[in-house]
Amino acid sequence: MVAGVVDPSIVSPFYYKAPKPLPYPQTQEGSRDKRREMATLSSAKKSYEYAKAEGTRLQEAQWANVIGNMLKKSGKYAEALKWLNIDYDLSIKYLSQSHCLPACQSLGELYLCLEVFQHALLFQKKHLQLAEDANDLVEQQRANTQLGRTYHEMFLRSEDDHFSVQNARKYFKAAMKLAHIIKESPPTNNCSFLEEYIDAHNNIGMLEFDLDNLEEARKILTKGLEICDERGVVEDDDGRSRLHHNLGNVYMKLRMWDSAREHIDKDILICQRTEHRQGEAKGYINLGELHYRVQNYQEALRCYQKALDLTNLMEGEDPLLKQIHQNIGTVKKAAEVMNELQKEEQNLKKLTEDKEDARGRPRERHCLPQIIASLDCLIEKSRTTIAWAKLCEFASMKKIISSELHDKQKLIDSFLVIGESYENLREFDKALDWYTRSWKEYQFIGDFEGQALAKVNIGNVLDHTNNWQGALDAFKESYKLAVRANLPSIQLTALENMHYSYMIRFDKAEEARRVKLLVEELKQQRNKEFHTENVPEDLCSSSNSRSKCATLVSENIVHRNAVSRPIFLSSADKHNQQCQVVSFKIDKDVIHYPMKATGKLSIESMKVELACLYYLGLPVERRSDGILPIIKVIKLGGRVIESLETLEATVSEHMGQVLFDACIGGWNQKRLIKLYTDCCNTLCETPNMKVLMKLYDQEVSPEASVLRQKFDILVMSFTTYDMMLSRYVMTDADVAVSGCGLQDFSITPLLNALDAYKDFAMLDLSHNLLGNSTMEKLQKVLPGYTSYGLRLDIHCNLFGPTALLQICECPVLVARLEVLNISENPLTDACASYLLDVLEKCKTLYSLSMERCCITSRTVLMVADALNAGSPLDQLCIGYNDIDDNALACLLVKLGSLKRFSRLNLNGLELNKRAVDSLCGLASTLPLFELMLRETGIGMDGASLVTNSLFIRTEEIFKLDLSYCGLTSNYALKISTNSCMICGIYELNLSGNPIKEEGSKALSSMLLNSKCCLQVLVLEKCELGVAGFLQIIQAVSGSLTNSYVEELNLADNVKSLHVADQVGLDDDCKTTCQGEFSFIQKVSTAIRKATNLRFLDLSKNGFSKQSAEVFYSAWSRSRPSDSSLYGSRGWHMEEETIHLFLEGIKCCVKPCCKTNSFSCSAYRQLKPLLDLCISSNQGAFAPGHSIQDNILIAHDMFSGFKGKKGSTGAMEIKLDLEKAYDFLN
DSSP states (O other), rough: OOOOOTTTTTTTOOOOOOOOOOOOOOOOOOOSHHHHHHHHHHHHHHHHHHHHHTTTTHHHHHHHHHHHHHHOOOBBEEEEEEHHHHHHHHHHSSSOOGGGGHHHHHHHHHHHTTHHHHHHHHHHHHHHHHHHTTTTTHHHHHHHHHHHHHHHHHHHHHSOOHHHHHHHHHHHHHHHHHHHHHHHSSSSTTOOHHHHHHOOOOOOOHHHHHTTHHHHHHHHHHHHHHHHTTTOOOOHHHEEEEEEEHHHHHHHHHHHHHHHHHHHHHHHHHHHHOOOHHHHHHHHHHHHHHHHHOOOOHHHHHHHHHHHHHTTSSBBHHHHHHHHHHHHHHHHHHHHHHHHHHHHHHHHHHHHHHHTTTSSSSSHHHHHHHHHHHHHHHHHHHHTTTTTHHHHHHHHHHHHHHHHHHHHHHHHHHHHHHHHHHHHHTTTTHHHHHHHHHHHHHHHTTTTHHHHHHHHHHHHHHHTTHHHHHHHHHHHHHHHHHHHTOOOOHHHHHHHHHHHHHIIIIIOOHHHHHHHHHHHHHHHTTTTOOOOTTSSSSOOOOOHHHHHHHHHHHHHHTTOOOOOOOOOTTTTOOOSSSSOOOOOOEEEEEEEEESSSSSSSHHHHHHHHHHHHHHHOGGGGGGGOOEEEEEEEEEEETTTSHHHHHHHHHHTTTTTTTHHHEEEEEEEOHHHHHHHHHHHHTOOOOOHHHHHHHHHHHOHHHHHHHHHHHHHHHHHHHHHHHHHTTSSSOTTEEOOOOOOOBBBTTTTHHHHEEEEEOSSSEEEEOOOOHHHHHHHHHHGGGGGGGGEEEEEEOOOOOOOTTHHHHTTTHHHHHHHHHEEEOOSOOOOOOGGGHHHHOOOOOOOOEOOOOOTTTOOOHHHHHHHHOOOOOOOOOOOEEOOSSHHHHHHHHHHHHHHOSSSOOEETTTTTTHHHHHHHHHHHHHSSOSEEEEEOTTTTHHHHHHHHHHHHHHHHOOOOEEEEEESSOOOHHHHHHSSSHHHHHHHHHEEEOOOOOOHHHHHHHHHHHHHHHOOOOOEOOOOTOOHHHHHHHHHHHHHHSSSOOOOOEEEEESSOOOOOOOOOOOOHHHHHHHHHHHHHHHHHHHHHHHHHHHHEEEEEEEEETOOHHHHHHHHHHHHHHHOOOOOOOOOOOEEEEEEEEEEEEEEEEEOHHHHGGOOHHHHHHHHHHHHHHHHHHHHHHSTTOOOOOOOOHHHHHHHHHHHHGGGOOOOSSSOOOOOTSSSOOBOO
């Protein structure tokens, strides 16, 4: 990419085609004398007054147009605008549409001169429409030319207007095509086509110049001059002036000084003869820049002063005046720097002489660092004054001195500067050689910053030589290296170059927008550091020479304005200060994925994020169906990467230079993701990557899967029950976006998407930063809601008391709200009255959670008063609030009067004897299927009383949580010897209770009991010790009759386990190590045998990484990944954390988010119907019926067939016993 102008202010604006007005009554020809010019204008005004007095509207309009164009040509734009508006008003009011054409053409051109682009486009498009209606090819060509000019100016003045450059191309090409048609078939009215045809070459050449296609621009502009010569165009023609002006710019960029001077002088001369002041001023600006580039500063200032004098004679040229003043300031500063450079050269000469005098002596080496410092100063000043030949000279000297100093880093830096000098001297082959040499040397010493700089400069040179794909690849490589080395400035440079390539070189708008988003995000991160907008283009404020080169490359691209507006993204995903970019190939695209240095991440979540990134990278038309890939496996060279640790090790091994294959195993339609991204684009918001991943990963919950398995016979047989079950089983209509960092303003796109989506049964917005404004927006979304019921989970947000009022004001919520979890929100007692309205109005609300809501006894007493026997309430959670025993007792008494109530959560409440007695009374009154008493301090006596009361009214309880209640091994012994409790508890949590080894023995005997129905057992921090730990896990694996236990938590029970891996230990240590090794083997064997387990937590037990790998190996061997019974295996190991799990189980879930209570509730409500649905005589789903009994049934069914006599032949009999059993052996 071409080095370009030195300073953004030193710009030589291109001449555009300035169409002449249509033929009108002729005035006296203008002359060089100002008096005659004023006389001509005065004569035109008299003609206008005469036409106005006569009432000849046509003549009046035409003379107003002539006067306006004369004033415009002399630079008096304000007065010109007044006269052209008179022409337009007269044409609109009194003349036909065709007579509006010259007014539209003149106004469009004038507004372009004033840089009021929207008004210019308005009149120019109307001009084109009128010309097309009149079938006037000449005016169509002229209108297309003006439109091209306007869009081109908009492109030059913007930073991200891809639309404008596309339109400039379109209209300029249309103008050239029309000019060619007119040239081949001249109009019969002798209308000239030559000027338009010449200007078409000028305009297209000008566009090629701005797109850095200098050779193509030179050819087109030169052809325009050849046409002038062939057709005998006069020497002082405006078209020639414009071609000379633009060719002067082209040759100046090509560093062909003599040719540039020749064309610039011709341009100035023509403008002087025709008294075109603006053109003459721009010509002197060009000439001043030429002198500036060759360090002839006095001549440059003289030229700028002439341009300034000419501009002062014109009106409405403030932008041009500002530009000239900026250029004068830059030249003066450069002159000062040049004086400093000359003085420093003298200093260098002296230092060099001192070095020569000291040659062969120790003092010689002391001179070398001083020479290096002087050369660095000269390199900086050479770059400031764009003295590229001197820059090459000083960089070569630095190379020699660095070699003598044996400083490898400075030597390679000098290679980079030599390449920079050759690039700006347009000796691209030499520049590429030096840049490549520096890159290889940086690579050899492992300098990522140097590699990134070299790569971005290599891409720059390749772009100069039209190797655009090679340039883009180099920019991408530079960006990856810069991210790896955490170099934001080089990241920004590489991204801007990539953006330029995508938009200008390849015309890929979608890719350009995607890169633009990254640019904007990076700029926001470092907005306090990155201030280069007012720095001269080849001048960098940094003192580091390598950074200067990178900044130069960046600005060479930025000043071309080649960037696009982003429409989404991101991101999702920003590159933080400590991340590494890994490349994945998905289908035919390559995704650059930033590996987060912090935060928990698994290979599965990476697959989901890659799928979302792939979708966001698709063109808009390919995203229309909302179809996302399912990443099945990640491979490298045919080897499957099974864990994140393996992937990270592979990346480290290959120094980041590796491309993984993300294999697509199918496609999944996610309509809500499509709606969400569309809404983000509409609102110009970046899609939240966490939201995308949550929406992608919406699956049937584990609890719902269990429920499906338990009741699939009902679903298959009874349509009515299928409808009932559908209310509790999660489907794709459920929306869970927990923990996505959403706020009231950023959730708007998601709510808009839900408004269009309509059908959702559950909305989980927990663990965000949402407030009452979100509830107001939600009220507008829900009127279109059509599902049976609605579950709303908004716990851990910033909702206040008013949120409950807003719920009551929404008819849909009042009619269909079934579950409301508003825990961990600052409700306070101010919510009491609103809470009563919720309980009274929401007739289907069966679950209410209000943990940690800062409510007190006052609110609880009001809730108790509001409850009545007809309340549908089934679950209530009020833990961790300031509630006294009196209020709690009143509430428990009232709950006992409810017909459906079965689940109670009192976690964190201090339960004294009165509260325990009230709780026992409730348990003896109602069948409680779930009771949560974590950290209530009820002790052994209270726990015994409550447990005994629970089994008075029911034979089974799904979930009992007595963690951190001060229990001992006696409680474990109690439940292990009670037959009702053995077969009646499905989930038991005794964490934080010191039951020790004695308690583990009792629980082990319970697990080995064939009647035990325990599915989840949590024994975290129970002081089991090595023996107790082993007893529990062996009991789970050793039971031949009990296959129910699916989840087991044994975290933080073994404190003294440290498996030694050292040599040279004494005999006692060796004995200890052998014992510990035997313990690891026993645990591993138990894990392998416990094939029924779906989740196992072994964290904080002192196991080493090697031990964890042994456990995972045993876990994997006993659970083949290709088995439909087990699904995929997973493990999470981080510091002391060791989790082993199967597909469908999520580890590290927050306690407040981990619940299967709704499935239990569904089961409870459906269970009474089982006897009505299933006959005792039917074979399907027979209680107590083992699968092995099917063998006997089959023998009985077919034994009689062998004894039958009569018909001959063969027959096939099928006996379907798929559901005729209740358990497996």
